[in-house]
Amino acid sequence: VSDGYEILTLSEVEAFPHREGTNLIPVRHTLGFRPAGVNAWKADAGGQVMPPHEEDSGNEELYVVVQGRASFTVGEETADAPAGTLVFVPPQVFRSATAEEDGTIVFVVGGSIGEAFNAGGWEAFSIADWYRQEGRIDEARAIMAQLIAEQPDYWAVHYNAGCFESLAGNPDSAFEHLRRAKELDTEGASAEYFREDSDLDPLRDDPRLEELLG
Amino acid sequence: VNLAHIDELDRIEMPDGFVWRPVRRHFGIKAFGTNAYTPGASGQIVEEHTETTLGHEEIYLVLRGRVRFTVDGDERELGPGQLVYVRDPSLSRAGVALTDDAAVLAVGGKPGEPHEVSAWEYTFSASPHIRAGRFDEARRVLQEGLEEKPGSPPILYDLACVEALAGERERALALLNEAVAADERFRAYAETDEDLASIRDDPRFPR
Numbered sequence: 377v378s379d380g381y382e383i384l385t386l387s388e389v390e391a392f393p394h395r396e397g398t399n400l401i402p403v404r405h406t407l408g409f410r411p412a413g414v415n416a417w418k419a420d421a422g423g424q425v426m427p428p429h430e431e432d433s434g435n436e437e438l439y440v441v442v443q444g445r446a447s448f449t450v451g452e453e454t455a456d457a458p459a460g461t462l463v464f465v466p467p468q469v470f471r472s473a474t475a476e477e478d479g480t481i482v483f484v485v486g487g488s489i490g491e492a493f494n495a496g497g498w499e500a501f502s503i504a505d506w507y508r509q510e511g512r513i514d515e516a517r518a519i520m521a522q523l524i525a526e527q528p529d530y531w532a533v534h535y536n537a538g539c540f541e542s543l544a545g546n547p548d549s550a551f552e553h554l555r556r557a558k559e560l561d562t563e564g565a566s567a568e569y570f571r572e573d574s575d576l577d578p579l580r581d582d583p584r585l586e587e588l589l590g
Numbered sequence: 591v592n593l594a595h596i597d598e599l600d601r602i603e604m605p606d607g608f609v610w611r612p613v614r615r616h617f618g619i620k621a622f623g624t625n626a627y628t629p630g631a632s633g634q635i636v637e638e639h640t641e642t643t644l645g646h647e648e649i650y651l652v653l654r655g656r657v658r659f660t661v662d663g664d665e666r667e668l669g670p671g672q673l674v675y676v677r678d679p680s681l682s683r684a685g686v687a688l689t690d691d692a693a694v695l696a697v698g699g700k701p702g703e704p705h706e707v708s709a710w711e712y713t714f715s716a717s718p719h720i721r722a723g724r725f726d727e728a729r730r731v732l733q734e735g736l737e738e739k740p741g742s743p744p745i746l747y748d749l750a751c752v753e754a755l756a757g758e759r760e761r762a763l764a765l766l767n768e769a770v771a772a773d774e775r776f777r778a779y780a781e782t783d784e785d786l787a788s789i790r791d792d793p794r795f796p797r
Contacts, residue, residue: 380678381661386671407675411647411699412622436621438613440695442653442671448591455591459670460653460693462626463593464617481671483651485697487621492702 382407386416386442386481392506396427401481402499412493413486416442419475425482428472431465437486439463439473444480446473494530497523501536508544516540531561539575551584558588592617596626596653596693602715607632613695615711622705626653627694629687635694636685641676644708648698649675650685655692659685709735709744716748720785725756743773751785762786763794770796 389406391399401416403409417426425446431437439448441461448457449472450465456476457463465471467489473482487493500519507516520537527533538553554576557566570576570589579585599611611626613619623646629635635657641648650659651673658667659674662681667688668674676683685694699705712735719728729752735745746769753762766786769776777796780786789795 380681381674381676381683383666383668384673384675386673403673407649408677409647409649409675410701412697412705414649414697434621436619438617438619438622438624440651440653442651448593450591453591455593457593458595460596461593462596462599462613462617463591464619465592483695485622485624487699487705489620490704491621492704493622493699 386483387418387479389416391418392503394427394502397424398427399423400499400502402503403483405497405499405503410493411487414484415499416481416483417473418479418481419446420478420480421475423475423480425473425475425480426471426484428470430470431467431486433467434488434491435467435486436489437465437471437484439465439471440483440485442481442483444475444477446480446482447476448473494527497527497533497536501540504540505543508540513544516544529560531557531559531566534560535566535569539573542576542578545578547579547582547584550579551582551588554585554588596628599626600715601628602718603630604637604714606630606634606637608634608637610714611693612711612715614707615715620705620707622697623699623708624695624697625711627685627696629690629692633687634684635687635692636683636696638682638684640682641679641698645679645700646698647675647677647679647701648683648696649673650683651695651697653693653695655687655689657685657687657692657694659683707738709739709742711735712738712742713744713748716752720748720752720755723755725752728752741768741772743769743776746772747776747779751783754786754789757788759789759792762789763792767794767796 389401391401394400399418403414419425441457441459445458448455448463451469500523504516504519523533534553535557538550541550602610604610607630609628609630613624613626627635652668656669661683716728716731732749746765750762750765
C-alpha cells in the first residue's frame, strides 16, 4: 500500500455495533478521508441498517445500496431499494432502513451545505465506546487521544472524551475534558448535550457538573 | 422517497469513452461532490486523470461488476463493495471495466473547504446537446449551471457558443465578452473555436 492511495473491501472491515442494533463499517475513520462523511452499514435480513434518525439543518445525505437489498423509510414513505439504488435524504427529514437480504451493505455520503466537512469523530467515539464495553479501555482511550490530537480546537471531541471517561468511571478525567469542551464551544452548541446526554448520568450528582452548567 | 437506480440516471457519453451518470445534479445535492460512471464503448469507466488542479481527495467505489484500476502505475482489480481511496491529488488514476455491467460511484472534494459545484458538470452535460444541434436543451442545462454558479466563465463561454451556432449574434457576442471579461483565457480559446465562426467577423468580437 502506497501512502498516496488505499484499497478497502467494505465486507472485510471490522464492523462495530452501534446504537439500535446497527453495525457500522467505519469507512471514514479507517481511511482518514477528509472532504465528506463516508461510512457504511451492514445488516442481515430483517436487521436495522442505520439508526432511524433525522439530520440537522443543512446536512444532506446520500445512501447507496452496494450489496443485498434494503427497505427505506423517508418521511412517511417507504421504498424498496435493491443493490445499485441511490436514496437522497434532505436535512431534517426522518430516515430509516431495514435489510431485506442477508449481507446487505449500504454506503452513505454526507455533508453540510456551504460548510467544510468537519468529522467530529462520532464514528471513532462509537468504536471507543464499544471497546469500553468490552473492557478494552486502553484501546478506547488511544482512539479518544488520537481524535483530540487531530482536532484539538473542536469542542465535540473533548466533549466525547468527557463522556467516555464519565462512562468509564473516571470523573476527574471526565471533568477535565468537559471543561475544555465548554471553553471551546463559543456558540453554546454543547448546552443541550450537557443537560440531556445520558452519558453524563454518572456525573449528575457531582457538584462539578452543576458548576459547569451554571 | 427521492431515489434512483444507477441505471435510471442520465447517460452522458464523455470524450474519453466512459459514460457519466450525474448523481449530484440528479438529486440537487449541494453539500458534497458525488457522481457515478459506467463504461462506454471503449470500456473506460474512470478517465485517466489527476486531481492536482482541484486538490481533491477521491474515493471510487465499485457498485457492480469488475473494474481494473490503475493508480500511480499500480494495477488493482476490484469488485462490488471494494473501493480505492486516492488521498494524493497528484497521483494519476484510471479505471477500465472488465464486465459490461460495471458501475463506479465517486465521492470527492477538497479537505477543509465547503463543496463547490464544478462548472464542468454543466458544460459536459450540455455538450452532447450542442453537438446534436439541440440548442434549447443545451441552453436549459447551461442556464441551470449559471443559476448554480452565477457568472461562471466556462458556462458563459459555452452559452456564447450555443447562441453563435443558433445564429443569435447579439446574444452570443454579449455572452462571449462577459466570459472574456471574467477570465482572460477565453480570449485565446475564442480565437480558434469553430463554434464561434459565425460571429468572428464582428468588430465586437474579443481580440
